[in-house]
Every structure is written in structure tokens, then in C-alpha cells.
Amino acid sequence: MPVLDPGRHRPRICQFWAHAMDDRSWGGPSPPAVAYVFADGRGTAEIARQLTGFSGILQVRRLCRLQSARPRSWRRNPARLLSRPRRRKFVEVYKTTQSPFAREVIERLQAVYAIEAEIRGSSAEQRLATRRTRSAPLMEALRTRLTAMVGQFLSQSKLAEAINYALNHWDGLTLFLRDGHVEVDSNTVERSMRPIAMGRRNSLFSSSEGDAESWAILASLLNTAKLHELDPQAYLTDVLERIVSGRTKSHQLHELLAWNWKAARRRTPQAAA
Template identity: 45%
Template sequence: MRNTKSPIAETAVRQIAALYAVEATVRGAPPEIRLATRRQQSAPIIEALKPWFEKQLSMISSGSQLAVDIRYALSHWDGLTSFLDDGRLELDTNPVENAIRPVALTRKNALFAGHEVGAENWALLASIVATCKLNDVDPVAYIDETLTAIINGHPKSRIEELMPWQFRKISSQIL
């Protein structure tokens, strides 16, 4: 929501800043702790914010940018508040966007690989490495163990078991 220097926008920004302040206290904590803290501290802010938005919407010009912003927030309310139901979720998408930015840069760099097949392979490898990093998996160990499993006859029908988020299970089965 843009701060239009209106009292309504300033109040909304203060409430949203309060949500980010709560998030700062639980950043890096286990999901259970994040969820408990959010339910105790963030839920009351959210519960008060929705009816407040609805009331403000009825008092401002329906064509104003502030009304557009409030309607957007209200129409996406379930998604915007889903962090209150799952401690693994972030308040916003910034961590995900920061995590995938290198993948997008690598994809652009792959355009200069010299050959279409080389660029496709580069992009594929970059995607595997990025997925491993997102799942706290060592990419070299993952690729090594996955190729070993394939060479040893891992069935195609169970390919899901070879995904990076399943790596710890693969490691324990191979070792």
C-alpha cells in the first residue's frame, strides 16, 4: 500500500510495520515458535485491520488509489493472512524472490552459452543447484547420489524420491 500522506494510509502503514516488527523477533526460529508468536501477537493486528480497512473503504472516494489498494488487500485477504496458519510461511515473498534472483540471472547468462543445447543444459544444472540450495542440500552430493541411484536401477516410476527435498531420505537409503 502506498503512503499517500493521508491519515488512513499512515495508520495502515504503521499497522503493517507492526507485523514486520513481530516477524523480526521470530526470524530464523522454528516454525512452531513462529506460529505461536504470530497467533499471539500478529493475529490481533490482522483481526483489527480487516474491519478497519472495510470501514475506511466506505469513507473514501471509490476511485482513489488508496481505495484501489485497500480493495486489492481485501480481495487477497486469505493469501495475505496465510502466514498466521503456517509457521513455515513468510509474511511476504521477499525471501523467495531473493532466493530465485540468482537463478534468473543464470538463466539470462545461459543465453550466451554458444549453443542451444549447451544453454538448456546450463539452465537445467542451474535449476538443480538452486533447488538444492533452497532445500539446504549440498548440490554436489545430491547430484552424485542421484546419478548413483539412477545407475543402480532406480525405477522411473519412483522419480519423486530423487527430488532434492527428498535428499536426506536418499542419503540414508544409499549409505
């Protein structure tokens, strides 16, 4: 996120971090949401600060960097870090080289994704049972093939890089075979990053850090509303009107969260008329 910095001839490059969750794939009780955090950079100290006190599972794109960023609080409340199958790496290799082996890996992973599509929305227990029965053999066969082929390509090639990444992070890549709550990829958060990238291209930069922080808050509200299939403009217009008019008091602000707002509209259909 470029931010204007008085005295410099070019904007200062800052970051938006996206924290997203969506339990709908396993019928969980928590509503889907995304929160964006504005920060000066993307270093390990920054993510360690944001995750202080967190316990649970983090599905991330880059595992190694976060391994070294574990806050001390995680010693008391462990957080499991896992990276996702980097199908994209093999797709990129196939697009540029038409490698038959890259295509084979893609097709093997597509079979796993097809199973995930079938069980989406099932309980965590049902998903885990299906994964152990159907997906585990596919992943083990893939591991065998990757291990057999890793020495067949130049060590500095993109295909060798993709293979080594998968093998070196196999435990994290296959955690979904041991926990029905876990997704097979990190698309939940990656989908939440796209609107920010599009908005950045349209607006080019933020005028100050304060404006960037406001941008992050507004983006969190609007993109969470989209996750609940709400019209963002209608939602935000009503929320702001309720706050400004005093209809919703400060101790009632939780009622304006997207999922509570949507539930209230369902209970009173005439309010949406």
C-alpha cells in the same frame, strides 16, 4: 525467458516457473530446495499441469489466476491456495504519493513482520500460539482500518486497489494466523526468482528450448546449493567429477543432492581439505 526461434525476427518469450520450499523457519524436517520448470507460457493450463497430484499449501503471489487452474486431482487431494500481504503495493503508493495512510499500513505490517522475526525457527505450534496472541489483534485492527478507509479514495486509485486487494483476499492473507507452518509472505519463492532474472540480463536469451530446459535444471542445482550455504562451483565440480568418473553410480545419485552432499562432507572433514 527469451528463446531463439528460427524463422522469427525476435526471440519467443517463454517462462521459468519457480517451485521453492524452506521449512527452516518452523524447524521442519525437509531440506530447503528450489526447482525451476521451463514452459512455453504462464497460463492457467501450464500451472495446472505442473501441480497435478499436488496436495498441501501453495503460497502464491496471485491467487485469482490459480483458483481457476485447480487440477481435477485437487478434488481428491485438496491444495489450499493463499496469497500474501501485498505490502509492496502500499510501498509503491507511498513512494509516489507520500500517502499518510499508505505509510500507516506499512507500519502496521512491519509490526507483524517484527513478530515473525522473533519466532523464526520456533516450532509450528509455538509460532501459531504467538501469532494468535500478538499478531491476530494487529491484523484485525488493520482490517478495521482498511474497511473504514476504502471508501475515502477514488475507486480507480492505486491506494484503493491495494486496499480492495487486501480485503478481498483476507482469508488467504491471514491463514498464517491459523497454521504455524505457513509463512507471512511469499519471499521464499521470490528470493529464488531473483538469480534467474539476473542471469537473464547477463545472457539475454536461450538458443533453444533444450538449452532452456538444461538452464532450468542447472539453476535448480546451483540455487539449491546456495540455500544450503554451499559454494556452487565447488559443489557442481565435485558432483560432475563423481558422475563422470563413475565414483557415484546411477542408483546413488540421490547422494549428490545438496543436503546429502553437505552431510557427507561433514562426516568426512578430510574430503573437504
